[in-house]
Amino acid sequence: MSYAEVNGLNLYFEEHGDAPVTAERPALVLLHGGLGGGDMFAPILPALSAGRRVIVVDLQGHSHTADVDRPIRLETCADDVAALVRHLGVGPVDVAGYSFGGGVALRLAIQHPDLVRKLVVASIPFRREGFYDGILKQQEQMSPEAAQFMKQTPMWELYERTAPRPEDFGTLIGKMGELMKVPYDYSEEIRDLKVPVQLVFADADTYSMQHISDFWALLGGGQQDGGWDGSGRPGAHRLAVLPNTTHYTIFVSPALVTVIDDFLDA
Structure with missing residues (x-):
């Protein structure tokens, strides 16, 4: 359990697993969902770190990492993670992120491609309109005043226990509510990605199957038959839809561990 001074932020991280870091099996940076922290991966961390070094990061304002006087944005959080990787001298790394952390992982690969070997993004949209309308309406209600109502949730329990x-x-x-209102569309940048990407979604996720299909298409997937020899596949990119999961359970699913391990070891 450590802190690193990066970009004016006292960034908290933990290292798990004692496997040596090699070019074939680099460190895996693991990024949590919004209003959460690295602790949310506790049920799957032993399996993920059994054969590799895993670096779990608490992003700006979340869990052990105290907030600073700047908005929370995917782009700046990605720069924070990049600075941490350089600080630790472990790049290039594999990176896996869920929800908010998935957006940060995606921006890390876009903004700092030299630091990323492989990218796993679980349960994220590539544009704001990818969310179901009902979820967008919920996001619009996120404000500092909503904190009192959220003190009955696991997010508050984690924050109260770990936050400085x-x-x-x-x-x-309030800051996460403002982030959720920012329009974005990463289509063109996703098309230009050079790193292998593993997309992972729940079969009852926060986005429609059409949006998931459109995301896969940005990477060249779903355009043709894969062929007997796999020559019709979209390069090294992969898509997984995990059965019997939702946006709120996918990050602790044992199936997620299997997907990540298979992809990173391929």
């Missing part, structure tokens, strides 16, 4: 300043919970809710 639990009284900042309302600030975090």
Whole structure:
């Protein structure tokens, strides 16, 4: 359990697993969902770190990492992770992120491609409109005032237990609410990605199957028959839809571990 001073932020991270870091099996940087922290991966961390070094990061304002005077944006969080990787001297790394952390992982690969060998993104949209309408309406209600209502949730339990300043919970809710209102569409940047990508979604996710299909198409998937020899596949990219999961359970699914291990070891 350590902190690194990066970009004016005292960034918390943990290292798990004692496997040596090699070019064939680099460190895996693991990034959590919004309002969560690295602790949310506790059920799957032993399996993920059994054969590789795993670096779990608490992003700006989340869990053990105290907030600073700047908005929370995927782009700046990606720069923070890049600075941490350089600080530790472990790049290039594999990176896996879920939800908010998946967006940060994607931006890391876009903004710092030299630091990423393989990319796993679980349960993220490539544009804001990818969310179901009902979810977008919920996001619009995220404000500091909503913090009181969220104190009955696991997110508050984790934050209260781990945050340096639990009284900042309302600030975090407000900043994440502002982030969710920012329009974005990463289509062109995704088409230009040079690193192998593993997309992972729940079969009852926060996005429609059409949006998932459109995301896969940006990587060249779903355009033709794969062929007997696999020559029609979209390069090294992969798509997985995990059965009997939702956006709120996929990050602790044992099936997610299998997908990540298979992809990173391929």
